Amino acid sequence: MIVVENLCKRYGSVQAVRDVSFRVDPKEVVGFLGPNGAGKSTTLRIMAGFLGATSGRVRIDGHDIVEEPIAARACIGYMPENVPLYPEMRVREYLKFRAEIKAVPRSRRNDAIEQAMHDARITDHADKLIGQLSKGYRQRVGLADALVARPPVLILDEPTAGLDPNQIREVRDLVRSLAKQHTVLLSTHIMSEVESTCDRALVIHKGRLVGQGGLDELRMLRRAGSARFALRGDAAAVEKKLRSLPEVGKVRRPGAAAARAADVAVFDVTWKDAVEDTSAAMEKAVATLVGAGFGVREASPGKTSLEDVFALLTEQQGREDRPGNQDAPADQQGASS
Amino acid sequence: MKGFWPVFKRDLFASFVTPAAWVMIVLFLLLQGVNFYYLVQHFVNQVDLAVDQGPIQWFFGETVLFYLPLLMLPPALTMRAFAEERRAGTIETLLTAPVSTPAIVIAKWSAAMVTYLAAWAPTLLYIIILRRAGPVDWNVVASSYLGVVLIGSAFLALGVLMSAMSKSQFVSLVLALSVTIGLFILGIGEFIFDRGLAHDLCSYISIWSQMSDFSKGLVDTRHLVFDLSLSALPLFVTVRVVDAWRWG
Numbered sequence: 143m144i145v146v147e148n149l150c151k152r153y154g155s156v157q158a159v160r161d162v163s164f165r166v167d168p169k170e171v172v173g174f175l176g177p178n179g180a181g182k183s184t185t186l187r188i189m190a191g192f193l194g195a196t197s198g199r200v201r202i203d204g205h206d207i208v209e210e211p212i213a214a215r216a217c218i219g220y221m222p223e224n225v226p227l228y229p230e231m232r233v234r235e236y237l238k239f240r241a242e243i244k245a246v247p248r249s250r251r252n253d254a255i256e257q258a259m260h261d262a263r264i265t266d267h268a269d270k271l272i273g274q275l276s277k278g279y280r281q282r283v284g285l286a287d288a289l290v291a292r293p294p295v296l297i298l299d300e301p302t303a304g305l306d307p308n309q310i311r312e313v314r315d316l317v318r319s320l321a322k323q324h325t326v327l328l329s330t331h332i333m334s335e336v337e338s339t340c341d342r343a344l345v346i347h348k349g350r351l352v353g354q355g356g357l358d359e360l361r362m363l364r365r366a367g368s369a370r371f372a373l374r375g376d377a378a379a380v381e382k383k384l385r386s387l388p389e390v391g392k393v394r395r396p397g398a399a400a401a402r403a404a405d406v407a408v409f410d411v412t413w414k415d416a417v418e419d420t421s422a423a424m425e426k427a428v429a430t431l432v433g434a435g436f437g438v439r440e441a442s443p444g445k446t447s448l449e450d451v452f453a454l455l456t457e458q459q460g461r462e463d464r465p466g467n468q469d470a471p472a473d474q475q476g477a478s479s
Numbered sequence: 480m481k482g483f484w485p486v487f488k489r490d491l492f493a494s495f496v497t498p499a500a501w502v503m504i505v506l507f508l509l510l511q512g513v514n515f516y517y518l519v520q521h522f523v524n525q526v527d528l529a530v531d532q533g534p535i536q537w538f539f540g541e542t543v544l545f546y547l548p549l550l551m552l553p554p555a556l557t558m559r560a561f562a563e564e565r566r567a568g569t570i571e572t573l574l575t576a577p578v579s580t581p582a583i584v585i586a587k588w589s590a591a592m593v594t595y596l597a598a599w600a601p602t603l604l605y606i607i608i609l610r611r612a613g614p615v616d617w618n619v620v621a622s623s624y625l626g627v628v629l630i631g632s633a634f635l636a637l638g639v640l641m642s643a644m645s646k647s648q649f650v651s652l653v654l655a656l657s658v659t660i661g662l663f664i665l666g667i668g669e670f671i672f673d674r675g676l677a678h679d680l681c682s683y684i685s686i687w688s689q690m691s692d693f694s695k696g697l698v699d700t701r702h703l704v705f706d707l708s709l710s711a712l713p714l715f716v717t718v719r720v721v722d723a724w725r726w727g
Contacts, residue, residue: 187571190575191575192725194725212577213577220572222568224568226572227569227572228489228569229567230496230497231492231496239485239489240576244576245481245577
């Protein structure tokens with residue numbers, strides 16, 4: 143449905159997107175994951191036809207975005223970041239304008255608008271001025287706009303940014319329900335969002351696609367690499383016990399401030415790289431400690447941030463790139479200029 | 480021209496649903512009304528009138544109170560066109576919709592043109608008032624309004640182009656004003672330079688002598704060609720500018 147080949151985008155001397163290639167199959171929900179400034183929005187803008195690529199191709203449903211821009215854009219419902227809207231229009235008026243501009247036939251226009259408002263749960267605000275809507279409702283208007291022409295492809299740039307947890311859940315449910323009829327590509331910098339809504343993730347970092355794969359692979363990357371234990375008992379004995387476990391790599395004591403009571407010692411444990419199931423390792427560690435007679439006050443898995451995952455992925459990427467591959471990106475740049 | 484109608488309607492809607500267009504039209508009519516009042520006052524006291532020196536001729540082009548609004552209204556009407564879309568970011572939803580760039584540009588120019596015509600329309604009342612006082616030369620009326628429409632069309636096209644040059648409405652307004660007023664001042668050179676190239680050039684682009692021809696019932700094809708090319712060229716450049724944003 144979406145084919146992106148060797149996409150590069152350069153702003154002056156800044157290479158915002160470097161040689162990105164991927165494809166999205168029909169009815170697939172794909173998350174575009176990356177930290178701020180990774181090139182997500184630039185890539186999505188190129189795909190939506192708002193920006194031109196320095197080199198590379200984008201095809202939407204077989205239409206090249208440069209050669210057949212109007213046919214390609216007609217296949218896309220695009221919701222830009224921050225959802226720009228006309229404040230002086232009412233929701234229904236705006237959607238009517240968007241339906242018309244997207245060439246929804248007059249006979250079906252009203253139904254299409256009602257359906258889009260229903261799907262985006264904005265019907266009860268249909269006659270409000272857009273300028274008076276809260277962030278969450280503006281986001282819904284943007285979604286309704288993307289949906290109104292029922293395009294086969296939806297491109298949503300950070301659809302949950304700036305929403306409260308309830309609204310985020312609603313948007314996620316909505317995206318999941320849309321997946322039955324649409325191909326969805328959404329960008330986010332929140333990992334759990336991809337896990338809860340997407341079938342597959344594309345990970346982008348510094349303009350480069352550093353990883354792509356199903357959710358299981360992503361979960362693997364996300365495994366907790368460390369754990370924190372708060373224990374009551376003789377600190378030296380506890381430390382010795384922890385070190386004796388085969389899964390444990392490093393043990394560190396984060397200082398007295400972390401402990402809430404005088405007789406409680408806090409340890410940060412880093413699991414060995416070879417340990418795949420860290421939850422099981424944690425369970426085992428707790429059992430061992432309890433068995434040894436220490437009082438376990440707290441045991442929590444360390445949180446893997448997106449940054450850690452990127453560090454991991456870029457490390458892998460670096461290892462793959464090194465043998466003889468180093469010239470490849472330089473060639474790409476030379477060819478595109 | 481896919482997408483012309485919705486964009487045209489939305490732009491008209493945006494200017495008339497907000498006070499913007501109304502404020503400009505009221506100010507414009509206020510100035511025109513003052514102008515007309517003084518002209519009538521002036522001619523009431525004249526005993527004998529020359530054939531081509533009546534209130535209509537004077538209204539269209541012999542007073543600064545006519546040129547002030549003519550030069551200032553088009554930039555005010557077009558300053559929003561692209562500048563506001565870019566500032567608000569809505570240009571992104573507009574350019575990713577299945578519409579062609581020429582359609583967007585022409586739609587924005589047409590919406591400004593309709594607002595411009597709406598501002599001029601009530602001045603037809605002055606002609607009706609004059610008609611009650613004496614005979615009116617309808618050819619002069621027609622050619623005068625033709626001049627107003629043609630010059631307006633050129634100024635609006637220049638204004639749309641200037642609006643595409645900046646993200647700020649204010650900067651667009653200043654740019655467009657400097658173009659229309661600059662063009663007018665260059666035309667005044669006709670009366671400053673003696674015969675020669677400078678004089679010919681200035682008289683060719685002179686808005687003043689153009690309007691004074693139109694207000695005498697003279698429709699010169701040179702003026703037509705000038706105004707029509709000054710409408711088409713900026714719009715063409717605007718299309719290129721808007722397309723160039725994609726590659727910036």
